[in-house]
Amino acid sequence: MKKSIFSYFINRILLYALIFVISLSAFFFFINLVPGDPVTRYIQMLEQRYGLSTPASEIVIQKYKEVFGLDKGLFERYISYIKRLLFYQDFGPSFVAFPKPAIELILESLPWSVGLLGTSVIIAWVLGVILGTIIGWTRESKISSTIFTTGLVISQIPTYLLAIILVMVFTFWLNLFPMGGAYSAMLQRSFSLRFIISLIKHAFLPSLSLVFVYVFGTMISQRALVISVLGEDYIKLAEAKGLKSFRLVNRYILRNTLLPQTTGLALSLGFIVNGFFLIEWIFNYPGIGRLFMMAIREMDYNVLMGITITTMFCVLTANLIIEFLYPLIDPRIRRG
Amino acid sequence: MKRILLIFKYSPKLTVGVVILLSLIVLAVLEPTINYYRLNGRSSTEIGLFDTFLPPSREHPFGTEAYGRDVLSLLLTGLKYSLLIGFTAGALATFIAVVLASIAGYKGGRIEAFITTIANAILIIPSWPILAIIVLFVRKVDLLLLSAIIAFFSWAGSSRQIKAQIASLRERPYIDLARVTGFSDLEIMFKEILPNFLPYIFVGFSYAVTGTIMAETALRLVGLGPGDIPSLGQFINWAIYSGTLAQGHYLIVISPITFLILTFVSLNLINVGLDEVFNPRLRQVTGV
Numbered sequence: 300m301k302k303s304i305f306s307y308f309i310n311r312i313l314l315y316a317l318i319f320v321i322s323l324s325a326f327f328f329f330i331n332l333v334p335g336d337p338v339t340r341y342i343q344m345l346e347q348r349y350g351l352s353t354p355a356s357e358i359v360i361q362k363y364k365e366v367f368g369l370d371k372g373l374f375e376r377y378i379s380y381i382k383r384l385l386f387y388q389d390f391g392p393s394f395v396a397f398p399k400p401a402i403e404l405i406l407e408s409l410p411w412s413v414g415l416l417g418t419s420v421i422i423a424w425v426l427g428v429i430l431g432t433i434i435g436w437t438r439e440s441k442i443s444s445t446i447f448t449t450g451l452v453i454s455q456i457p458t459y460l461l462a463i464i465l466v467m468v469f470t471f472w473l474n475l476f477p478m479g480g481a482y483s484a485m486l487q488r489s490f491s492l493r494f495i496i497s498l499i500k501h502a503f504l505p506s507l508s509l510v511f512v513y514v515f516g517t518m519i520s521q522r523a524l525v526i527s528v529l530g531e532d533y534i535k536l537a538e539a540k541g542l543k544s545f546r547l548v549n550r551y552i553l554r555n556t557l558l559p560q561t562t563g564l565a566l567s568l569g570f571i572v573n574g575f576f577l578i579e580w581i582f583n584y585p586g587i588g589r590l591f592m593m594a595i596r597e598m599d600y601n602v603l604m605g606i607t608i609t610t611m612f613c614v615l616t617a618n619l620i621i622e623f624l625y626p627l628i629d630p631r632i633r634r635g
Numbered sequence: 636m637k638r639i640l641l642i643f644k645y646s647p648k649l650t651v652g653v654v655i656l657l658s659l660i661v662l663a664v665l666e667p668t669i670n671y672y673r674l675n676g677r678s679s680t681e682i683g684l685f686d687t688f689l690p691p692s693r694e695h696p697f698g699t700e701a702y703g704r705d706v707l708s709l710l711l712t713g714l715k716y717s718l719l720i721g722f723t724a725g726a727l728a729t730f731i732a733v734v735l736a737s738i739a740g741y742k743g744g745r746i747e748a749f750i751t752t753i754a755n756a757i758l759i760i761p762s763w764p765i766l767a768i769i770v771l772f773v774r775k776v777d778l779l780l781l782s783a784i785i786a787f788f789s790w791a792g793s794s795r796q797i798k799a800q801i802a803s804l805r806e807r808p809y810i811d812l813a814r815v816t817g818f819s820d821l822e823i824m825f826k827e828i829l830p831n832f833l834p835y836i837f838v839g840f841s842y843a844v845t846g847t848i849m850a851e852t853a854l855r856l857v858g859l860g861p862g863d864i865p866s867l868g869q870f871i872n873w874a875i876y877s878g879t880l881a882q883g884h885y886l887i888v889i890s891p892i893t894f895l896i897l898t899f900v901s902l903n904l905i906n907v908g909l910d911e912v913f914n915p916r917l918r919q920v921t922g923v
Contacts, residue, residue, distance in 0.1 A: 457849050615759065
C-alpha cells in the first residue's frame, strides 16, 4: 500500500515537471519567433518616447545584443536560457532597474500575490462548496432556485470588471477604502494591530472582487455535482435506512463531490490568475500582476519573461499540491 | 418552427439569453446607421466633437466623456468591435476545438492522450500574460491577427467540452453500422457525428466567445492591442486614464461594463438553456 501511494506521488511530480518544461519551451520559442529582438524594441521605445538620435543607438543596440547574447542563434539562446534558469534561477537583469536582476524584483512582489490570491481562492472555494451543497440538497425550494439563478448571472462577471466597479463605489464614491498599495505608506512593517488593520483594509477590495465571483462559480458546479450524486442508489439506500440528514450530506454527498470539485479548482487556477493580474493593476496592489503591467509599459523583456515563467511555475506547483491532496480525499487513490 | 417555439417555452433561461444577445447584435449591426444620424456623419471616436463631460440630456442620453465624444455612440461602436472580435476569435477557436476534439474523441489512444495533454496544459497555465507579451511585441496587430492570437489560447476550454461528448457518440451503434458499411473516418466524422453534435458545438462556441471577449477586453483595458479598433475594453481604458472616476462621472465607466456583462450573461444563459433542453437526464433531476 505504501509503495503504490509513493509511485502516485512520483508519477505526478514527473508529469508536472514535463508540463512545465514543455510550456516553458513553447513559450520561449513563441516569444522569440515574433520578429524583432528585445533590445532593439526597448531602445526603439526609448527613442520614440524621448526623441533620441538613431545613429548613436545603433551602436548601443549592437553592444547590448552582445552583452545579452542575442547575436547567437535561437537554439543556442534557448539552451543558455534554460541553463541559467535551472542552475542559477536567473532571468537576466531588468532593463529598467539595470543591473538589478529581474528575479529580485519578482521575489519582492511574489509574496503579496501568493498571499492575497491564496487566501481569496481558499475562502471562495470553501464558501462555494458549502453554499452549493446546501442549494443542491434543497433544490426544490424557491430560495435555492433564486440563489442559483442569481449565481448564474454573477459567476459570469469577469473579476477585473467587478474590481473596477468596487473601486468606483467604495473608493471613489463612498471613500470607505484606501486606493493603492498593500498597507498605508505612513506605517512601518511590524506586527502591530494598526499595521494589520491597514493590511486587511488594503487587501479587502481586491480579495472581494475575486471571492464574490468565484463563490458563485464554485457554488454552481457544486450544485450540479450534488444533484448528480443525489440520483445514485446508495443515497436512496442511506435515506431508506433513516440516516440523519447532516450525516447523509456530510459523509455520502460531500465526500463524493469533493474529488471532481478539487479537480475543477485545479483546472481553473490558471484562469483565476489571469484575472488576478488585472485586479492587482486596478487596485495598484504591489504583487507580480502590477509588476507585469509596469514591465509591459517599459517593455522590460527579462522581467516579462521572468514573471510569466514564475507564474507558470507557481500555478503548476499549486496544481501538484492539490493532486497530492487527492489520496486524502479519495481512498481509492490511496490504495492504488 | 413550432418545435423551436416549444423549446423556448420550455426553457425561460434560453429565451432570456437569446433575447438579450439578439438585442445586442442588432444594436451592433445598426451601429453605423444610428451613429451616422446621431453625429451627422462624423466618426464616434473623433476627439472634441462636443464639450467634455456634458451631463445626460436628450441630445446625449449618456452624456459626453473626457475627450468630448458622445458616450452612447462610443458605446455602440465599442459593442460592435467587441462582438466582432469575440465572434471571429470564438469561431476560430471553436473550429480548432472541433477539429482537434473530433480527432481525439474518434481516434482515441495515443493521439487522444497527446491532444488532451496539450489542451490541459493550455488550460492550467495562466495564458493571459503570454497573450499580453505577444500582442505587445507584434508591431502591427489588426483585428484578424488579434482574433487569431486570442483564439490560439482559447480553444482548450471548448475542446474539453466537446471531446467528452464525441467520446460518448463513438460508442453508438449507428456509428458501428456506418463503419461496417465502409464509410471512411472522415465521412463518419462529418456525416454521422457532426449533425448530432451541433448543440454541443454551439455550447463550445459560446464558451469560446465569452473567453475571447474577456481576453480582448483585458488586453485593451491595460492599453495593449490595436489602438484604432475602439472596442469596449479600449473605451474603459480611455475613461480610466482620463480621470473619469476621480471626477465622479461614474455612468461613463458603468455603461461599457454593463454591456460586457450583458454579453457574458446572455451567452451563459443560452448555454445553460441548451443544456436543459438537450440533456434530458439533467432535465429530470433538476426538475426545471
